[in-house]
Amino acid sequence: MAFESLPTHSDVVAAAKRLSGLVRKTPVLRHDALDALAGARVFVKAECLQETGSFKIRGATNRLLQIPEAQRAAGVVAFSSGNHAQGVARAARLLGMPALIVMPADAPAVKVEGVEADGGEVRFYDRNTESREEIAEQIASERGAIVVPSFDDPHIISGQGTAGLEFTAQMKGAGETLDHLITPAGGGGLASGLALALEGVSPGTRVWVAEPQGHDDWTRSLKSGHIEKNAPGTRSICDAILTAAPGDMTFAIGHRLFSGGLVVSDPQVKDAMRAAFRYLRIVTEPGGAAALAAALACLPDDMKGRKIGIVVSGGNVDAVEYAKVLMGG
Amino acid sequence: MAFESLPTHSDVVAAAKRLSGLVRKTPVLRHDALDALAGARVFVKAECLQETGSFKIRGATNRLLQIPEAQRAAGVVAFSSGNHAQGVARAARLLGMPALIVMPADAPAVKVEGVEADGGEVRFYDRNTESREEIAEQIASERGAIVVPSFDDPHIISGQGTAGLEFTAQMKGAGETLDHLITPAGGGGLASGLALALEGVSPGTRVWVAEPQGHDDWTRSLKSGHIEKNAPGTRSICDAILTAAPGDMTFAIGHRLFSGGLVVSDPQVKDAMRAAFRYLRIVTEPGGAAALAAALACLPDDMKGRKIGIVVSGGNVDAVEYAKVLMGG
Numbered sequence: 001m002a003f004e005s006l007p008t009h010s011d012v013v014a015a016a017k018r019l020s021g022l023v024r025k026t027p028v029l030r031h032d033a034l035d036a037l038a039g040a041r042v043f044v045k046a047e048c049l050q051e052t053g054s055f056k057i058r059g060a061t062n063r064l065l066q067i068p069e070a071q072r073a074a075g076v077v078a079f080s081s082g083n084h085a086q087g088v089a090r091a092a093r094l095l096g097m098p099a100l101i102v103m104p105a106d107a108p109a110v111k112v113e114g115v116e117a118d119g120g121e122v123r124f125y126d127r128n129t130e131s132r133e134e135i136a137e138q139i140a141s142e143r144g145a146i147v148v149p150s151f152d153d154p155h156i157i158s159g160q161g162t163a164g165l166e167f168t169a170q171m172k173g174a175g176e177t178l179d180h181l182i183t184p185a186g187g188g189g190l191a192s193g194l195a196l197a198l199e200g201v202s203p204g205t206r207v208w209v210a211e212p213q214g215h216d217d218w219t220r221s222l223k224s225g226h227i228e229k230n231a232p233g234t235r236s237i238c239d240a241i242l243t244a245a246p247g248d249m250t251f252a253i254g255h256r257l258f259s260g261g262l263v264v265s266d267p268q269v270k271d272a273m274r275a276a277f278r279y280l281r282i283v284t285e286p287g288g289a290a291a292l293a294a295a296l297a298c299l300p301d302d303m304k305g306r307k308i309g310i311v312v313s314g315g316n317v318d319a320v321e322y323a324k325v326l327m328g329g
Numbered sequence: 330m331a332f333e334s335l336p337t338h339s340d341v342v343a344a345a346k347r348l349s350g351l352v353r354k355t356p357v358l359r360h361d362a363l364d365a366l367a368g369a370r371v372f373v374k375a376e377c378l379q380e381t382g383s384f385k386i387r388g389a390t391n392r393l394l395q396i397p398e399a400q401r402a403a404g405v406v407a408f409s410s411g412n413h414a415q416g417v418a419r420a421a422r423l424l425g426m427p428a429l430i431v432m433p434a435d436a437p438a439v440k441v442e443g444v445e446a447d448g449g450e451v452r453f454y455d456r457n458t459e460s461r462e463e464i465a466e467q468i469a470s471e472r473g474a475i476v477v478p479s480f481d482d483p484h485i486i487s488g489q490g491t492a493g494l495e496f497t498a499q500m501k502g503a504g505e506t507l508d509h510l511i512t513p514a515g516g517g518g519l520a521s522g523l524a525l526a527l528e529g530v531s532p533g534t535r536v537w538v539a540e541p542q543g544h545d546d547w548t549r550s551l552k553s554g555h556i557e558k559n560a561p562g563t564r565s566i567c568d569a570i571l572t573a574a575p576g577d578m579t580f581a582i583g584h585r586l587f588s589g590g591l592v593v594s595d596p597q598v599k600d601a602m603r604a605a606f607r608y609l610r611i612v613t614e615p616g617g618a619a620a621l622a623a624a625l626a627c628l629p630d631d632m633k634g635r636k637i638g639i640v641v642s643g644g645n646v647d648a649v650e651y652a653k654v655l656m657g658g
Contacts, residue, residue, distance in 0.1 A: 027356050027378060033446060048610045049356060110607065117362060274648065278439065281377045281612040281644030315610030319603065323652035 161193025219261025411440025490522025548590025
């Protein structure tokens, strides 16, 4: 474990300077009806409105900017179910680099098309019979390309954390300070980045991760103090945050800075997607709405009445799937 | 015709000061795929993310702030298919005033519920057999309440125009100037307010209105130089912008400042709603997407390759109706 290279608050600040003008400042939205459902004041950072439709462009761009000019022509390789894929493809395009993304054959079409629209090459793999890590490593070594990890990397983490600096500044601009921040978590790159950001600029804000049932690795890991894995094969609609376990680096940060995990069911996630549609008029993907679901459906009693920041982390969802959710499916 | 009371650019500037902190600064969004579809650079001002889900809160708040304290207890009355209704109900709540809204019996449920959530009283009328103007006037005279017109009023127009000052400032912040601005138009309160705003801060930007087929009153009026009416009974999915004719005041402004009208079909509007879903991750209602539809489906040749500002004016749409559009219906 590369504890010596753990990112810090200053890395997030440096990433924010680096990303200035390259990523979007996403709005903070709210609605009385969400406050009423949560029993708290809810402020939503809408990263679904970010370039590429998720926060992933932040970390990917910050990571790719570290690659020396001389190495850029060989390109990058990443593996991802879709949002990191799109972030890497876009960042590579911005820097004029080739990008190959290893994606599961069942990735949402909208995510595959997003990668291809940015000129990314897609290599599909079978989730059940192939190892995406092996495929990525092999292609990278053939091409001399750099593998861009999706979360367990100091530059990825620092980049994602810039959303936390922005969120805090927007809240301060409105004269408010968050008591709690809840964010969706798969590998924990966003969550640990946000926690590092807030540690420096909003140290009184407690950070929580939201996860789908059956993928509550963070919740269990934070309780036990060790990295716990998910049982393989558990299904959830939250494709964006189905990771086997917290990363070494993200867990080292999360263990120190996270207050705990909140676990949501698929029906609760769908309710949150419908609430975001109706009250905020934003499109959310299932994994992106997990933290909102936690706030609306299972906010712990001692968080009631407080100011709760929510990150809606992505909005890349196939139209027909989304329509089914709106229809109550 | 009250030409002596036509609002000017300075009224829009004054409205912006008055509304500061009371309405949201909505983001400007873009996507390469929209540029490719339009054959131009497209910048979308997402007023669907505004408080109450449409720009209408701007004009309503600006209008209600003109009512002297002593008259506020008697409240306000408005008639509207929904977005102005919600704007007035919210503005009235902000100022502690009672509000009654006369709404068509077939108004989208989400709009009726929006009014009621803000404490507005709803009186339904039958579009075919009753006059909403008469109902509103009668209730207003019984209560001593003030009727808040939905577009033909200098304070309404100035308030809506604040979106144009914001849009221009956001574009300047990104180092860009719009060549053209296209906005949905029903009565023309938003369009004429935007034109007044741009006249002062972006005089090189040409302003166009987008309308549904069969409701092309603005397009014909701008051509003939006189107010032209729509044939009664023509249907369109664009419920928010189905007005009988331009207003006297909005036409006086539009006749001087608008470059012309662009007419879109219902299928083109649905395509635009799907494009906004997919590429911007915002929820748009049919009328709100009319200008985006014009840009994507029928942009005039001499606007190709230019910088086109689009106002997406609202996102209040019933979930099932929206789902049907996403499914391709």
